């Protein structure tokens with residue numbers, strides 16, 4: 001082989017159609033840009049303060065890290081698990097679903113462990129969507145817009161089409177499903193092409209809630225058209241003191257016939273890096289997930305399963321969650337006060353009662369959310385996420401994740417004031 005032949009290597013030409021058209025995941029793109037800017041920002045006294053990732057900065061409960069340490073030294077913990085997870089883990093999930101939501105779950109057939117719920121969501125899309133190049137033939141998953149950025153990208157990787165369901169104040173962030181279907185039909189999408197409907201309440205990025213009445217409508221709709229109801233309740237345990245605990249779709253009688261629900265242990269226990277989650281719901285949906293996972297991963301590290309099983313049913317860990325949620329409420333109040341002092345019309349922002357996010361309008365003098373967020377980063381070192389990262393209907397907004405220390409939140413407001421980031 002000649003040198004000329006060797007230099008003709010073109011790895012990008014080998015990319016799949018979906019990867020060719022795909023950007024790096026938004027949060028990692030932001031992280032990369034922040035890393036590039038860190039030296040110059042630090043030099044001018046504006047080291048980055050990150051209100052971008054939904055990743056609590058506190059350490060997890062001590063008792064939980066202790067459980068993990070103990071598990072490491074137990075024999076038999078270091079070999080492959082199974083995609084569904086160990087029996088002790090599935091039993092703990094079943095106990096949790098019963099105690100927290102009053103939902104009966106069969107630990108043998110209706111649970112699957114996940115390496116974080118992001119993995120499970122991506123893999124259920126793989127299990128549902130057949131790859132189609134032709135846009136008019138693509139299989140469809142309905143997703144919230146604005147919504148968690150990973151849904152749309154993960155659906156596109158499989159050659160599917162994410163249909164954005166607009167969440168707007170006018171529909172209380174709960175769109176009407178038959179209206180959406182009528183809109184899709186007018187665009188040539190027949191119900192047979194729709195494979196799944198993703199709901200995420202309390203929602204990222206808005207923090208909007210949903211009650212059982214809305215879940216009932218979703219279940220009825222999905223049953224009628226045979227669409228898998230994919231409920232993502234990653235924030236089910238991040239709700240403020242005195243508020244009604246968020247529900248599981250599986251509380252609706254008969255919901256299990258058509259639902260797969262994704263739970264995450266990342267946010268409540270401040271363990272985003274541990275990658276702990278689970279799916280519960282219809283046994284055939286669990287089977288499909290298991291088939292994909294058996295091929296692409298081999299389940300969670302057993303020590304992590306031990307810790308997760310403990311966390312889910314531990315009063316000490318529950319107390320940690322309660323204290324964290326109190327802090328998020330305080331952080332929210334402080335940030336709203338700060339924004340008010342900068343001229344934001346905070347009375348128009350209905351502050352969420354769950355999650356640690358704040359969905360904030362950009363000052364009207366900026367054309368796009370990206371323009372505002374870029375300037376805020378480059379001038380003040382404050383890292384927030386433009387609303388468009390969550391879908392086209394996120395334009396005009398930014399998302400703040402209020403998981404940092406109260407001192408850093410104060411610092412954000414101080415810098416914004418000093419650097420002229422007022423609303424008007």
Ligand SMILES: Cc1ncc(COP(=O)(O)O)c(C=O)c1O
Nearest residue numbers: 054116117118148204234264266
């Ligand atoms: C709505 C939503 N779902 C799922 C996830 C994924 O969480 P994890 O993979 O850590 O369980 C996130 C993370 O930010 C999220 O916001």
